[in-house]
Amino acid sequence: MKSHLFRYILAMGLIVLLGACQRGKEEKSGIRFLSHGTNASCPYITRDTAGNTVVSWVENDSISNKGVMYYAVTNDDGYTFSEPRKIGATMGVYPHDENLPKLLFKPNGTIIALFGMEQHDARNKYAGKVMYAQSFDNGLHWEAPMPLVTDTTGYDQRYFDMALLPDGEAAAIWLDNRKETAAEGSTLYFARTSGNAGFQAAKPVVETVCQCCRTKLLVDKKGVIHIVYRDIINDSIRDMVHQTSADGGNSFSAPVRISADNWVVNGCPHTGPTLVANDHGLHFAWFTMGHGKGVFYCQSTDNGNTYTQKESLSTAPMAKHPQMTIDKKGEVYITWDEPVKVGNDFNSRIAFLHKSVDGRTLDSQAITADSTWCSYPVLGALQEGILVVFKQRVGNGTAIAYGIMEH
Structure with a gap:
């Protein structure tokens, strides 16, 4: 049974927190925060030190027309958000x-903003550079951005x-791009911060990783580090792989496929995996076109030694870009975008699925109208409900929209 109620609001235009101060706490609806311009993208959800x-998101700066990060905070469980805060150090x-x-x-109290920029390197016209900026006073001031990689042989990081x-x-x-093999793919690197000195002691973990799919990093309650990514196997198969580290990233287990999809494709799918962990085990979601098409789910109850048979989550064969979260009870929530014929x-709509702690599906539904174009959703657990944030086309531009799944 569909027990969720979804209310979403567009965050765009020049209206700042319209009605936020007038609205009581009788419902989680209305405008919360906005993107000032008409080219907003890249929503992301995290938590501050107070929980x-x-x-956060990206929009074009009105003066320079360059991308810059913004973020807003809710301290009342999603009823209202703070006025968006611009991180000037991320300009570009x-x-x-x-x-x-x-x-x-x-x-x-340190905040780290990690972001990508164009590299403009003759060795690869598509090359990117990963930068980071730090604030040591809870976002009041930001240090100048630093490159994640200073080795001049490393000209492409993404x-x-x-x-x-x-x-x-x-x-x-x-x-x-740095690797010791001639085989296709990129090398996955790992680094950690050392106080205010930023990221240090970068080390390669594995080579032949699919160059254009996002990676996933998760640290579970026991402190075990999990990494998931799309690997290139035998120069042709692009399947999802899981590795762990129980010693803080000093060493990692051998790569293991979470599902033998055997997807042979000569190209980059541009859609990576997602992972959450609860007391029952690990829960994965990903896109593949091997032995089925679309978004799939599996789990592991033994820290990645074995994985369950994959389960299709959508009837749309091109459902992509899954993201996951868990609530305070450990129940699992998955969202993705999928095409819908109009x-x-x-168009593209946002779908949402709710699973029990042990992975049984409790509810599944589309949560945006077929008449709109919505994509790249992300999830975050509130004290009551699940926050869903995504990008939506509005006129000739894009805006950030969000809503709360209540049950």
Whole structure:
């Protein structure tokens, strides 16, 4: 039974928090925050040190017309959001919805913004550069951005992720051109911060990773580091692979496929995996066109030694870009975008699925209208309900929209 109620609002135009101060807490509806311009993208959800939900995104600066990161915070469980805060140190960020800029809040008050820029390197016209900026006073001031990689042989870094380690430091992974093999693919690197000195001691983890799919980094309750990515196997198969580290990233287990999809494709799908962990185990979702098409799910109850048979989540064969979260009970939520035919054309809608702690499907539904174009959703758990944020086409531009699934 569909037990969820979804209300979403567009965040665009020049209206700042219209009605936010007038609205009581009788319902979670109305405008919460906005993107000032008409080219907003790359929504991302995290939490600050107080446990408040934080949403970040990218929009074009009105003066320079360059991309810049913004973020807003809710301290009342999604009823209202703060006025958007601009991170000037990220000016020039390259907006890429599969290569999301990210924020991380360290327990000591440091905030890290990790983002991609164009490299403009003759060795690869598509090359990117991963940069990061730090604030040591909870976002009041930001240090000048620094490159994640300073080695001049590293001219292409993309598809990064970031997570908080048990000791309060941050870990990052990314795809890098530096490798010791002639085989196709990028090398996945790992690094961690060292106090205010930023990211240090970068090390390669694995080679032959699909060059254009996002990576996933997760640290579970026991402090085990999990990485998931699309590997290139035997120069032709592009399947999802899982590795773990139980020693803080000093060493990683051998790569293991979460599903033997055996998808042979000569190209980059531009849609990576997602992963959450609860007391029952690990839960994965991903896109493939091997032995089935669309978004799939599996789980592992033994920390990645074995994986369940994959389960299709959507009847749409080109459903893509899955993201996951868990709520305070450990129940699992998955969202993705999928094409929907409207007349003689196609739009894109957001779908949503709710699973129990042990992975049984409880509810599945589309949560945006077929008449709109919505894509690249992300999820975050509130105290009551699940926050869904996504990009929506509005006129000739794009805006950030969000809503809350209540049950």
